[in-house]
Amino acid sequence: MPEVVNTISPKLREALGQVQKPGRYTGGEPGCTYKDKSEVDVRMAFCFPDTYEIGMSFLGEKILYELLNRHENWWCERAFMPWTDMKAEMERLGIPLYCLESKDPLTDFDIVGFSLEYELCYTNVLAMLRLSGIPLRAADRDERWPLIIAGGPCVCNAEPMADFFDIMQLGEGEQMLQDICATVEQGKKLGWNKETLLLALAKIPGVYVPSFYDVRYLEDGRVESIRPNRPGVPERVTKAIINMDDYTPPENFVVPMVGAVQDRASVEVLRGCVRGCRFCQAGQIYRPFRERSPQLISDSARVLCHNTGYDELSLTSLSTSDHSRLEDILDGLNSWAEQDHVSLSLPSLRVDNFSQSLVEKTTKVRKSGLTFAAEAGTQRLRDVINKNVTWEQIERGCRIAFEEGYTSVKLYFMMGLPTETLEDIKGIADTAQKVVDLYYSLDHAKGKGVQVTCSVACFVPKPDTPFQFCAQDRRETLREKQKYLLSCVHSRKIKVNYHDSATSVLEGVFAKGDRRLGKVIETAFENGAFFDTWEEYFDFDRWQAAFAACGLDPDFYNYRPLGLDEVTPWSHLDVGVSHGFLVREYEKALRAETTQPCNRQCNGCGANKLLGGPCFDYSQDLL
Amino acid sequence: MTTVRIFFEKRGEAAYISLLDLQRVFHRLLKISGLPVWYTLGFNPHIYLSFSCPLSLGQESICESCEVKTEAPAVDGDAWAAALQPLMPRGIRILRVAPAQDKPGEIASAEYAITMPASSAAALDAYNERTGAPVVKKTKRGQKTLELKEYLPRVEYQLEGESLHFTLTLPSASGEGVNLNPALLLGFLETLGGAPAWQCTVLRTHLYTKNGKDFC
Ligand code: SF4
Secondary structure (H helix, E strand, O other): OOOOOOOOOHHHHHHHHHOOOHHHHOOOOOOOOOOOHHHOOEEEEEEEOOOHHHHOOOHHHHHHHHHHHOOOOEEEEEEEOOOHHHHHHHHHHOOOOEOOOOOOEHHHOOEEEEEOOOHHHHHHHHHHHHHHOOOOOHHHOOOOOOEEEEEOHHHHHOHHHOOOOOEEEOEOHHHHHHHHHHHHHHHHHHOOOHHHHHHHHOOOOOEEOHHHEEEEEOOOOOEEEEEEOOOOOOOOEEOEOOOHHHOOOOOOOOOOOOOOOOOOEEEEOEEOOOOOOOOOHHHHHOOOOEEOOHHHHHHHHHHHHHHHOOOEEEEEOOOHHHOOOHHHHHHHHHHHHOOOOOEEEOOOOOHHHOOHHHHHHHOOOOOOOEEEEEEOOOHHHHHHOOOOOOHHHHHHHHHHHHHOOOOEEEEEEEEOOOOOOHHHHHHHHHHHHHHHHHHHHOOOOOOOOOEEEEEEEEOOOOOOOHHHHOOOOOHHHHHHHHHHHHHHOOOOOEEEEEOOOHHHHHHHHHHOOOOOHHHHHHHHHHOOOOOOOOHHHOOHHHHHHHHHHOOOOOHHHHOOOOOOOOEOOOOOEEOOOOHHHHHHHHHHHHOOOOOOOOOOOOOOOOHHHHOOOOOOOOOOOOO | OEEEEEEEEEOHHHHHOOHHHHHHHHHHHHHHHOOOEOEOOOOOOOEOOEEOOOOOOOOEEEEEEEEEEEOOOOOOHHHHHHHHHHHOOOOEEEEEEEEOOOOHHHEEEEEEEEEEEHHHHHHHHHHHHOOOOEEEEEEOOEEEEEEHHHOOOOOOOEEEOOEEEEEEEEEEOOOOOOEOOHHHHHHHHHHOOOOOHHHOEEEEEEEEEOOOOEOO
16 A cells, blocks of 8 residues: 655644644645755745635735746745634644645744735734744844745835844835845855845845844934945835736646635736825835736636636736726637636726626626725715715716626725715715615616615725825724714615724834834733734733833824824835825825826826836827 | 546545535546536536545545546546546545446445554453443434444454554445444543544545445
8 A cells, every 4th residue: 555645743633633624734735836855945934924714815925936936946835824723732732833835844944934914914923933933033033043034015114023024025026035035045055144144135126124224213202214224235225026027927826725715716917006096005005007918817817727727717906997908808818718617807896997898798607796996975085085986987887787787786985084074974875875776766677676885994094105194093083983974874775884993003003103113012912912803812902001011102103193204114115106296195185186097197106217217108098 | 427436545634624625626626637527517517526425534544435427438547547646635646546336325334444552552451341332423413322332342453562553344324324433432432541532543444335345
């Protein structure tokens, strides 16, 4: 009888026997990469500081996993935050956190990289380091420890986590992470110490070495200056960026066996966004807008569906319908999708260019619910936030959808936006009511009712946006507004969803926080905080105690408007948009003046310098 | 239409793939393989798939099987196995693919190779001396008390260094008949001071039909 290699150690077997869904911790999924570790030069542990199910839904990891593993002598593996039952078992049994492919502990790796997708995962990063037995603070680790690195959108204000990471990646990882691995490979061969390695890494575009910068504070707690403390280190780190057609999107995924949240094939059609919604951080930090060519999208998506066996493909980006050749993309995909039993979905359709033919092209196989992001309830407030959507456009989109047979619509709104009044809150209910009325004014299927869901999120001011200068609404205010909104809804066809705002408070503090918050995060973690994204584990009192213990006032960070000339904790991290642009946009917002989308007119944000030329060719009529 | 049975091993980390997940995995991998498997008819066609006597999570096997159907005139088992193996999750090894001979309803019993720490010998001795060994079995219709001794009067084991081994044959009917999981015995032994289940390995080695032949 031939033996199958059994990589489950007795201790791990014991742990797996006690926990729910052990398949999250075993690896072995189709699509994994295995290599002989004695033959690789660089080993990277790609860590996602949330559950397996959430991490496996994340496209960025799939992109980088494939890119790194294409190098024969590098091996990139995956690790996730174990759920509480598994974490407890691992602690009890002394099992260090390991990567799923090799089952080797994180301490065996050259690089341990974390993806920072949202602020509330920060304590999970510390929990994963602790589970691995790795010292939390970069200052406590010499070259014998793995290089601990971070990437992801949160790095645009890296400071609250700066004490824990050796390097942080600002911007897009495709080239930067390969450059980092190559430098680590070279450093290993030449026996560099940590200082030499960090100096070499600091030369890679987008790489930020926190320990190479000194932060000075004013007496009132604001930042006075952030300066490099070594020669040859840039004053400001400029984010890394790629050309979309230089990189083939992933043609294989590790296919999870235990259900991921997003268990389908996906292909990124564009990066960036042409709209300049003033609340939206992604819309600013991924600038400039870059498209992938329809041919590359269709070809690689087909290979991906074939390799993974997925029968659903989603086209992802911040705003898929803004692709100038979306119809070509859909035609390309539809030329094979039906025969390959693949259905298409577009998760981010926009109301304002939602057309009949688009609906037809995406609903050939399946009809799912429709979502529209209106964001604010009145035209005035939509102008303030530069969400250039009118009621007429919402009405048109809903009319098409209803005529196509949809009976449920989800509308996204935000609450707590700058300049918001109760009239704007009432506008949310009024908008939903008008959608209900529209449905009944049309020829709808007899006996079929309509369901309009308003999903209302709490607005959190984010760095690198025109609203970074604004204070966040206080919890009490938001609660009042929520109550008022409910009192304005008079139809059973309308459902309102909103979340308690305690987690948004912390999100707001970390988003705009400075380096001193590192010790707050560490204190809260030592006092038991992790999985803060999960309501059942989030304990606001524990956080307040941690702030108090560190002598810091959280309100200073999120409830205080920033001066337009203030040195922000992220002023040394350049994502492309200039300070002057943000100030201009902020002032226009207060006057409820809108700004044209980038594909119609350049508004001089400065991000085009990353491309070395204009973002669009305005000589052609694009719209 | 031919019914084709895919025999495979499910070991190591693959022992933790649940039946539901395994069905999804096979469905997807069969689709990728492009093998001429039969899709059910109707609005939402999917590959016809059926697993016989699925294992409990954490148990291993060298005699698992999954049946599919095909309209192909002939089935080249080696070619099917070669097409499937590279797609499989780690721990699943395709052993054989061949037209089905028996119906799943023919399965009557299963053989298991059990390994426990040597320290569990006393619990096994105690079991062998007892006259009764009542265990509670959970079924879809609630709980039921069963007498293990009716099926396993004695368990003969061999000591080998740190561990001990024995073989069990238990009724294993797909569908209505009696179906006993070795975990019932291991649980009972634990009450007698035997090792906890995670220290034991359960490997299913055979599925037998009513007339005592290997299910194929
Ligand atoms: S440079 Fe102009 S076109 Fe380019 S992203 Fe900025 S505002 Fe838009």
